[in-house]
Amino acid sequence: MPSAVRILFIAGLCSLATACSLFKFPGVHRIEVQQGNIITQEMINQLKPGMTRRQVRFVLGTPLLEDTFTPNRWDYINRVRDPDGKESQKRFTVYFNGDLLIETSGDWQPTGWP
Template identity: 55%
Template sequence: MQKACRLLMATLLLGLLAGCQYFQFPGVHKIAIQQGNIVTQDMIDQLKPGMTRRQVRYVMGNPLIEDTFSPDRWDYFYSMIAPNGDVTKERVSIYFKEDKLSHFSGDFVPSSALGSAAE
């Protein structure tokens, strides 16, 4: 009987320890999990229509997605899960026409557009 009780207690303890990832224990360090391309407002402000693909790649880095079926579109995605569980997601799509930057869309706008909208 005592052996069965110890086995049951060990099983319960292992089950609780396996689920620890969902609980916050004092002193346990959790890290932020970042994935994708970090895109800053400074990077967006450097983008100008007419830039070559090479110039855009220099400013933005390699795109996360280069779709073979849409070669004139590059997609940059970024997500971060904070230690407290908050999720941040950002997206920027860059479009080319005749191998020159034509426009971009997503979660960022150029600072110059923000300044003119405030006036």
């Protein structure tokens, strides 16, 4: 019986060691993970005051957040986790007056805007 308990104990330790993310094994390939909207400065530079919602959606894609209580605001969020585990987040918000683009804010700014 003691040998069966020892085998179970060793098997439990092995499964715990392989399932735990505290151990980083050398040579394991880790990928960059992007979540949310992929936004570039070139995309932002295509925005012009007075564009319609449809035109903004064509340039930037579907916003990650469309708040029900503030329908004139769209939020685009891009979160990236690099292979080392460091996370970075960038935000971009567009504001509308009715159907027309009037303002932007966030980590990117269109060139030539007031």
